[in-house]
Amino acid sequence: MQKLKTYIESLDEILHGGIPEFAVTVITGEPGSGKTVLTLQTMFNNARHGAKCIYFTTLSEPAPKLIRYTQMFEFFDEDLINNNFKFADLGSALREGGPDQAMERLIEVVEAEQPDIVAIDSFKAIHDLVPDTESARLFVYDLAVQLSLWSVTTFLVGEYTPEEISHSPEFAVADAIINMGTETSELASLREIQIKKLRGSSFNSGKHFFEIGSAGVRIYPRVGTALNIESSTSGGRVSSGVPGLDELLHGGLPSQSATIIEGGTGIGKTLLGLHFMARGLSEGEKGIIFTFEETPDQLKAIAAHFGLSIGSGTDVEIQYTAPVELLGAKWLTLARDRVQELGAKRVMLDSVSTMAMGVTTERRFKDLIYTAVKMFRSMGVTFIMTMEAPELLGSSMLTGHGISSMSDNIIMMRYVEVESQLKRAISILKMRGTSHENDLREFKITNEGILIGEPFKHFQGVLSGLPTPAAQ
Amino acid sequence: MEIKAGHTEPPLVRLVFSVLWNELKETIGSAPTATLLRRAIIISQDTCPVLARIIIEKNGREYRYEVPAEADLDPQTCDQIGDFVDTVLALLARLTGNVLVRQLLSNPLIRQLSEKEQ
Known part of the structure; x- marks a missing residue:
């Protein structure tokens, strides 16, 4: 017919x-x-x-x-x-x-x-x-x-x-x-x-x-309904833009995967995302940052401060939505259209925690993230999402909002108190279907951005946020 | 009944119309039959002017048709009525698929008049 x-x-x-x-x-x-x-x-x-x-x-x-x-x-x-x-x-x-x-x-x-x-x-x-x-x-x-x-x-x-x-x-x-x-x-x-x-x-x-x-x-179209996108798979890895992190990831993030970067406020989640986007740009891959927190100007200023180039706006597009104005279905449709029009290969969502404020029910929020993950994967996009951890120190809770199972990879960033100093730790909690390092590494935020250091070899209980010296 | 090109066997127009009307009405009802045949007439009347004399109208809640007797006296009608049948079949195929087309072609008269049979 x-x-x-x-x-x-x-x-x-x-x-x-x-x-x-x-x-x-x-x-x-x-x-x-x-x-x-x-x-x-x-x-x-x-x-x-x-x-x-x-x-x-x-x-x-x-x-x-x-x-x-x-x-x-x-x-x-x-x-x-x-x-x-x-x-x-x-x-x-x-x-x-x-x-x-x-x-x-x-x-x-x-x-x-x-x-x-x-x-x-x-x-x-x-x-x-x-x-x-x-x-x-x-x-x-x-x-x-x-x-x-x-x-x-x-x-x-x-x-x-x-x-x-x-x-x-x-x-x-x-x-x-x-x-x-x-x-x-x-x-x-x-x-x-x-x-x-x-x-x-x-x-x-x-x-x-x-x-x-x-x-x-x-x-x-209602969130959760299939969006008309042809599926494609390419395999391979894409660099996170942070050399030490790529080692932990055994070469980078799997192409077309979805990754949650979870950590406390100010720990460097957005910065890690900017590394990822800047790296894509240096490799000729266009990208889009969907932000619900910093405005485009603020994000560009942050990137510039750390010497990260995210282009003039044509290569890495920044789309800001106020969470109070969020309409999930509209956001999803516009995101799809922008990714298609730009031919973006990398997408960053900053942050899902703020985005959740604009969605009326947890069920709708999960539907939205689930559909976004599926949609970006089928469009050949490698997708990262930042998520704020509810606790400043330690990690008694895993990713909030019940969306961790929807992501392929989880990168955990934590504050750790060591000898009266606040240090930062990073680890790979999950990578679906592929190997990764299990080290819990210290990282620092320098003028060049994130610098991955050595594992916390001499401490135990680092994930609690209050590690103690490891027994010799 | 065998129909030969160029050989008018009255009352051909009335007979053909009667077969089409009754076959279609039995399956799809009078209103669709009336509309379909009227559309086919409008398409074919330039090449077969005698068709314009056929009346199809609503009569109360039903539909009726009338083929004037003189329609069958036109010597060219026999050749042209086959084109009209083909128009009906083409419209049916476009609107409903091939089910009704096959049903109509199972009638010997329609089959012989239609080019599709050739």
Whole structure:
């Protein structure tokens, strides 16, 4: 079965390729939910690809206003009007002769123009003029037959209550149902879209967030749903950018792996991440730093202070998101798009602890990290995440938020008190499927960045944070 | 019944239309049948003008058709009606796949008129 693309990227992903050709799709939602914008955007996108589209208005939004507002969107193209895209009125026929006359007018136009796509907005306005349920069923059935047998893909747009959705014949006849609405989260109002039915095709179920901007509708697929990325594996190792650490890692981090760098505040997690990114740049690998803490300027200043080059912004891109503004699905989609556009091979997330503040539940946070790990791996990216340890000294607890199992590698950085001095220790706690050194090494932060030293050979209980001299 | 090119065997148009209508109506219902045949007529009427005289209309809640008697008197119709059948089959294939096409081709008259059989 062929599918009609909406050319709204993430919507086509959710629909697993688009809407079945010649299908009748009901687009429903509350007033202002974006039904008309989504429909117009889909039609203009298709008109641009050569499809002939007719947008019938009825007795909802007056056509002059619709035409006026549509021009504010970037998808509007005046050259398409009256060529591949036409507005047509059904309201007059409805006023004069009711639904039957509107049907006659519709069929007359369809037979004359032979469009590929038709929208009726609002179809609910026609429905409301049909006298009884029996007549409504016949009317909707005949309409669906007429349009699908003229090879027309149809969108019926309307505001229906949940009760109407369960009883109205258009929902039984429809091949696809797309529901648009809003969800209130504290003071914020988030737009959401849900595919409720798609005959003859699989789709990503559940609610997906979306926004409406000058480009039209932008959808962010629900976290946890498969993002459409081709998988690739290359194997090999990538340098961490810290020579002594590469020794502990037996040559570097496995390519396309996910690594958590965990440690107390100020211990050097971000700096280690900057080493990793700078090393990538020196090897011609582009990278992106997704930061929820330091701003791009602050990160660049830190890197510059330690003589680490992270480029002018074109080679290592820094994307800052305030955790209070985080929308997991949106972040994930934008991260994927930026990595794809830049061709990034290294990604740093600083830090997952701060990111977690912006996610409403621990479950959602785990889903977000799990999906990000999977996504970056399939994109051929080596991914590191910094994570703050809850304790300053020692390590009675392993990585917080229950995400350690999602990472392939864990690098642990700890403060250690030795002879009244605060020292720093680093060790490799985990490397999935590969060997590594088990040494607990001292490291220092110098003007050149992180310098890995010798193991704490003369002490025991280093991981407790308060080591004691080892017995001779 | 054997149909030979160039040899009109009245009432051919009415017979063909009746076969198509009844075969399709039995499987897909009157409304889709009416729409499909109307679409095929519109596509084919330039090459087979007699088709334009066929009336397909809604009659209450049902659909009906009427093939005027003079439609079968057109000497060119016999050659052209095969093109119309092919148009119907092509539309069916495009809209529903090959199931209904095979079903129609199991009718000897449709099979003989269709190029697909050749």
